[in-house]
Amino acid sequence: MYRPDPIRDRLGVANPAEIRGPAFAIIDRLQHVDPSVQLTATAVALCAMCDALGVDMRYAINVAENTLRDSEGPFTTHIQAIREYAKGEILRRGR
Numbered sequence: 001m002y003r004p005d006p007i008r009d010r011l012g013v014a015n016p017a018e019i020r021g022p023a024f025a026i027i028d029r030l031q032h033v034d035p036s037v038q039l040t041a042t043a044v045a046l047c048a049m050c051d052a053l054g055v056d057m058r059y060a061i062n063v064a065e066n067t068l069r070d071s072e073g074p075f076t077t078h079i080q081a082i083r084e085y086a087k088g089e090i091l092r093r094g095r
Contacts, residue, residue: 008055012063016071020078023071027082031089 030038050057072079 005054007053008059011055011060012067014067016067017076019067020071020076024078024082027085031085035089 026042027038030041033041046060047057049055050060068079
């Protein structure tokens, strides 16, 4: 039986424009730590949040993947900046 959940049911409802800036802010705050720690810390935070809120992590990841596709566009730079940071800075520092 389906039980409404105020957080889970709103995942993916936000306008992608509302997601881009906060996503970039997270990466920006982690720049000072080792690249492997950055990635692990981001994943741990997601796991802990999902666990505390009773949201299936796989569902949250699926919503994030869909939102990622919707967040990219010709006039947006945040998602591309995150990718470029990962490819450039994180990959370079991780070697």
